[in-house]
Amino acid sequence: MSTPDKPVVVGIDGSDDATRAAGWAVTEADRRQAPLLLVIVNDDPARTSYAEGAVHRTADKCRAMAPQLSVDVELASGRPVEELLRYSRQAQLVVLGGRGHGGFTDALLGGVSSAVATHASCPVVVVRRGVPTTAGPVLVGVDGSDSSTAALRFAFEEAQLAGAQLLVVEVWHEGDLLAGPLRREESDRVQEDVERSLADQVSAVQEQFPDIRTRLLAQRGHPVAALTDAGRDAQLLVVGHRGRGEFGGLFLGSVAAGVLHHAPCPVAVVRHAAARSS
Template sequence: MPGATEGAIVAGIDGSPAARTAALWAADDASLRGLPLRLVHVYRVPVAKMPGVLPPEETIRVGFAHQGQEWIFQAREAILGRFPELPVESAVREWSAVPALIQESTTATMVVLGSRGLGGFTGPLIGSTAVSLARHGHCPIVVARGRRPDDPLPEDSRIVVGTDGSPTSEAALGFGFDEARLRDAGLTVVRTWSEVVDHGAVRPHLFDVDPAEIEAEERKSVEEQVAPWQDKYPDVPVEIVVRRGRPIRTLLEFGTRARLVVVGCRGRGGFEGMLLGSTSQALVTHSECPVAVIRPAVPVESGAVART
């Protein structure tokens, strides 16, 4: 991986307005954390099916690389205009976007992408790329999006974290508390429950359940989960919401008035499979604010082959 600084925040660049918005969000976060920002453009030279008609492959490669460098230059200028002291490094890489970003994630604090783009990051979290990054990435993935593609990102509202008590939601809580501290924001912790399903399984004695008892148990559970984080971050105002309903619908509702929604990539109950199907696609497609997908740290596989 060319010149990557350990712990940098990585932003994917493809020349689109959404990617520039994402890069500015990443720059803001890097500035708050005191970390460098790394701008990455990934391109792939298409296979020429009409030799003699198209330019030689090397000419196309040079053109793609030059265009990527130009897009990174434009993003860098916009970033330094707002954060003049921020260390910014860059890389233009010939590869496929998913493996390149997964490799970048092995040394990054987080990877930030726009909600839609023009080139290598087009539709980055809609479909197989979302699943790949969530399942195989080594750091948080943030999709910086607003209500509409060209809308500014929200800045003055609360951070929302979805939790179900699983280890992955514990990691999401830690990320949410840290972001709330950095951005001097309040934090809303959301837990949903169902009379039918309990942590992914149908409840026993289904027709004898007491909704008030279920809600009380869930509230006690989330309060116990949140308590150590409140001790660690005493200056972060915390609101706990326990609600009957579906997690995606609840998170989308809170996302209409949030500056960031944070979820784990998989859980044991209400948020299980968040990034493995239609629920994930609904969240990253329809959320009206940035979305952070968190997974517990995973070791880099030994013998992995580095590519540039």
């Protein structure tokens, strides 16, 4: 649930991707009626002038896009992961660009963004290359895990804020069943089971969002490929930080990591409450 007193935080590095992420965050903060906080993390005093100029230039562009929005800037010193995680504790959302450049390359997509998505205290959105659209559905991938339940709730909230349709997708393949290729009758039975599971997962949350147009899709295939393909028409793809059966909580799950690198639309990674407190 959005909390207007908490900011939407954007990691800035002066790159085009970070500026694009900030533009996406302007729309999001305006929908949430939340302040926008632009943060640049500088670990080299020699770059201070560049860092200050980069974050203030981006802030000016954000204010021009939405004059009614509260936009603040902060220059932080230290390690990017540690600082962005610290900011995530007081944020309702952290937004990062797809790639950085120059001396700040590691501050965005790569090891740092994966670490932030894995350990942040709030959802993290990565805005990849290309111009994000405000049309199309909000897309969420589910699998019955605690993380996917948290992702589903976040996706409903996003669809409500955007006035968009919600597309809920569950993907299965033989590898999930620890078996070889299935016969036709077995495949049909698994498909029916997945469809029932999907309907049950959605109904548990949907009653709190009765006005959201919702479409369910259960399909056979590879989760990353299926979600990436469905994301071509989406304004946002939402996934849980870890899926069912994935080991531990120290690393980003394979599906979340895969769509972060391949999805054509912005990707939100959501951790469930128990993971955030660990």
